[in-house]
Amino acid sequence: MASRKKKSGRPVAAALAEINADVAGVDIGATRHWVCCPTREDGLANVRDFGSTTAELDALVAWLVAERVTSVAMESTSVYWIPLYELLESRGIQAMLVDARQVHNVPGRKSDVLDCQWIQLLHSRGLFRGSFRPADAICRLRAYQRQMGNLVAERSKYVQWMQKALDQMNVQVHRAVTDITGETGMNIIRAIVAGERDPAKLAEFRNHRCKQTPARIAECLTGTWREEHLFNLGSALEMYDMIEGQIAAYEKRLLDEVAALSPPERVNEEVPPHPNPAKERTIIRREGGPMRTGLWRLSGTDLSRIDGISHNTAQTIVTEVGFDMSSFPTEKHFVSWLRLCPRLAISGGKPLRKRKNALGSTRVAGALRMAAVTLNRSQTALGAYYRRVSRHKGASVAVFATARKLAQLVYRMLRYGQDYIDIGEAAFDARFAQRRLDGMKQAAKDLGYDLIQLPIAG
Numbered sequence: 001m002a003s004r005k006k007k008s009g010r011p012v013a014a015a016l017a018e019i020n021a022d023v024a025g026v027d028i029g030a031t032r033h034w035v036c037c038p039t040r041e042d043g044l045a046n047v048r049d050f051g052s053t054t055a056e057l058d059a060l061v062a063w064l065v066a067e068r069v070t071s072v073a074m075e076s077t078s079v080y081w082i083p084l085y086e087l088l089e090s091r092g093i094q095a096m097l098v099d100a101r102q103v104h105n106v107p108g109r110k111s112d113v114l115d116c117q118w119i120q121l122l123h124s125r126g127l128f129r130g131s132f133r134p135a136d137a138i139c140r141l142r143a144y145q146r147q148m149g150n151l152v153a154e155r156s157k158y159v160q161w162m163q164k165a166l167d168q169m170n171v172q173v174h175r176a177v178t179d180i181t182g183e184t185g186m187n188i189i190r191a192i193v194a195g196e197r198d199p200a201k202l203a204e205f206r207n208h209r210c211k212q213t214p215a216r217i218a219e220c221l222t223g224t225w226r227e228e229h230l231f232n233l234g235s236a237l238e239m240y241d242m243i244e245g246q247i248a249a250y251e252k253r254l255l256d257e258v259a260a261l262s263p264p265e266r267v268n269e270e271v272p273p274h275p276n277p278a279k280e281r282t283i284i285r286r287e288g289g290p291m292r293t294g295l296w297r298l299s300g301t302d303l304s305r306i307d308g309i310s311h312n313t314a315q316t317i318v319t320e321v322g323f324d325m326s327s328f329p330t331e332k333h334f335v336s337w338l339r340l341c342p343r344l345a346i347s348g349g350k351p352l353r354k355r356k357n358a359l360g361s362t363r364v365a366g367a368l369r370m371a372a373v374t375l376n377r378s379q380t381a382l383g384a385y386y387r388r389v390s391r392h393k394g395a396s397v398a399v400f401a402t403a404r405k406l407a408q409l410v411y412r413m414l415r416y417g418q419d420y421i422d423i424g425e426a427a428f429d430a431r432f433a434q435r436r437l438d439g440m441k442q443a444a445k446d447l448g449y450d451l452i453q454l455p456i457a458g
Contacts, residue, residue, distance in 0.1 A: 017125070018124050018125065019124065019125055019126035020071060020123060020124050020125075020126060021038060021124065022038060022067075022068050022069055022070045022071070023038070023069065023070065023071045023072070023073065023120060023123045023124050024036060024037045024038070024064055024067070024069045024071075024072045024073070024120055024123075025072070025073050025074070025115075025116045025117065025118070025119030025120030025121070025122075025123055026072055026073070026074040026075075026084065026116055026119065027074075027075070027114065027115035027116040027119065028074050028075055028077040028080050028081045028084070029052070029077070029080065030052065030078075030080055031051065031052050032049050032050070032051060032052065033049065033050050033051075033052060033056075033057075033060060033084065034047065034048075034049045034114055034115065034116040035047065035048050035049070035050065035060060035063070035064070035116055036114065036116040036117045036119070036120040037063075037064065037067040037069055037120070038067065038069075038120075038124070045114075045117055046067070047114060047116060047117060048063065050063075052080065052083075054083070057083060057084055057087055058087075060084070061084075061087055061088060061091050061093070064088075064093060065091065065093075069093065070093065070094060071093070071094040071095075071096060071123070072088055072093055072094070072095050072096065073096045073097075073098055073119050073120070073122075073123040073128050073130075074095070074096070074097060074098070074119070075097075075098060075099075075100050075115075075119070076097050076098070076099065076100070076131065077100075081097065085097065085133075086136075089136070096123070096128060096130040097130060097131040097133060098119070098128045098129070098130060098131065099131060132327055132328075132337060134320075134321060134322040134324075135322060135324065137261050138318075138319065138321075138322035140257060141254065141257055141258070141261075141318070141319040142319050142320055144250055144253055144254050144257065144319070145254065145315065145316065145319035145320070146363075147250065148247060148250040148251070148254070149363075151243055151246050151247050151250065152247060154243055155240060155243045155244065155247065158236045158237075158239045158240040158243065159180070159181055159240065161232065161236035162180065162189060162233055162236045162237060162240065163180060164232075165229045165230075165232040165233035165236060166180075166189075166223075166233065168226070168229045169223035169224050169225060169226060169229045169230070169233075170222075170223045170224055171192070171220075171221055171222075171223035172220040172221070173185055173188055173189065173220070173221065175220045176188075176203075176212055176216065176217040176220040176221060177210060177212065177217075182207075183207050184205060184206055184207045184210050187205035188202050188205050188221065189233070189237060190237070191205060192230070192233065193230070193233060193234045193237055197225055199217075199218040199219070199221040199222050200214075200218050202217075202218070202221045203215075203217040203218040203221065251291070254291070254315075254319070255290055255291060255294055258291075258294040258295065258297075258298050259294055259297070261298055262294070262297040262298045263297075266296075266297040266300070267297065269297065270293065271292060271293045271296040271297075271302055272296075272302065274302070274304065274305065275305060275421075275422070276305075276307075276422075279304070283304065283310070283311050286311075288310070288311030288312065289311075291311050291315055292304055292311045292314070295311075295314055295315060295318050298318065298323065299318060299323035299414065300323070300417070301323070301413045301414060301417065302314075303317060303318070303410060303413060303414075305419070305420050306382075306406065306409050306410070306413070306420045307375060307378055307380045307381075307382045307383065307420075307422055308371040308372060308374050308375045308378065308382060308402075308406060309371055309406065309410070310371070310374075312367075313367045313368070313370070313371050316363060316364060316367040317364055317367065317410060320363050320364050321364060323414050324414075325411055325414045325415035326415075328411070328415075331407075331408045331411040331412065331415075334407060334408075334411045335404055335407050335408065335411075338364055338365045338368070338407055339362070339365055340365055340368070340400065340403055340404040340407050341404065364407075365403065365407075368403040368406045368407055368410075369399050369400070369403045371403070371406055372386065372398070372399045372400075372402035372403040372406060373399055375402060376390075379424075379425050380422045380424065380425060381422055381423045381424060381425060381427065381428035382402065382405065382406075382422070383425060384425040384428040384429055385401075385402060385405065385428065386398050386399075386401075386402045388432065389401050389402070
């Protein structure tokens with residue numbers, strides 16, 4: 001840090017015309033933040049450094065206000081930028097979060113320039129494009145949603161531990177039921193931890209909808225019952241229940257926050273009936289009805305009407321992006337931000353090596369990909385689209401392309417209020433066949449031929 005202080009007073013060369021005068025640049029660090037305001041009257045750089053404590057951040061913002069700064073650009077360094085970003089927003093100063101590549105990819109940087117000076121220079125020349133960040137209310141929802149996602153991932157680990165302990169005792173619950181975390185599976189596991197060892201009595205916990213017979217379930221539940229494995233099973237079950245309680249608390253908190261943000265005219269209204277009664281019953285069975293209603297009251301749209309979009313996927317989309325799509329001028333911008341469009345990197349007519357970038361919301365894109373996978377056997381237009389692409393280009397391309405189509409439908413619903421109506425698998429296939437026929441006719445016409453339909457010999 002000492003070597004950098006010696007260079008902080010040097011002027012920064014500027015070749016481009018200044019567009020934004022009253023702007024600053026901040027080099028974010030874990031313990032120190034370096035700030036560069038507009039150049040002084042004597043031509044020297046106006047640079048100071050501040051600590052990362054709350055008192056130091058208040059002093060930093062007070063200095064920016066004294067320097068009449070209206071906009072501040074900063075790099076997205078870990079999570080250290082968040083306190084300063086939120087403080088700047090609360091003081092009415094525009095905060096712009098920029099990707100590190102935008103800072104380093106601009107040619108002509110001098111080695112004796114501090115990062116904050118370089119950021120301020122590029123910002124004053126209008127060379128930065130700020131990263132998307134939703135409104136403050138959506139950021140609160142996003143924080144709850146992301147932490148709940150971490151808990152769900154942690155819960156999966158203890159499910160695997162329960163499965164491991166059962167396998168070591170040769171208690172094949174996973175062969176008796178499809179999902180050990182379902183009603184039948186959890187009732188059997190809790191009974192085992194409570195001391196029950198009789199397979200016939202364990203089989204009595206079978207739900208009436210279970211496909212396996214009681215005799216088959218009892219056959220799978222005969223084990224060795226070793227003490228060390230039973231203790232591990234009980235410990236994993238205890239941790240699983242604890243995390244389940246935390247997830248339930250987060251779900252309640254999210255519902256309360258969503259209800260508080262809902263406009264008054266829709267607070268007491270009920271969500272319109274779903275066009276697919278079977279999907280609506282599935283949402284209710286999975287206890288997603290309150291969240292579906294809350295998201296509809298908040299945004300005015302029911303994203304679960306789109307085939308493949310569950311209430312959990314809709315919850316991820318709204319809590320990550322919000323329902324105001326004005327930050328994305330077109331649906332192509334939204335799809336590009338999600339990284340759901342092909343990346344055609346070409347220079348001089350030659351394709352460049354494709355590299356993964358960190359632009360876009362990977363959580364939303366991942367949720368849409370999972371939604372696309374569920375359309376594999378769906379007897380809908382989107383399901384027919386998935387299968388058509390999969391036949392010609394493979395399942396991975398079909399997932400990508402279908403997720404892109406889902407993103408377009410989500411954008412249209414949130415931005416323009418367009419309702420989604422499924423035209424059906426047959427209508428989609430007929431429309432595709434007609435487009436294919438029109439293309440063949442046009443190709444024949446370009447070659448000087450006419451296509452004539454002949455009756456099929458019966």
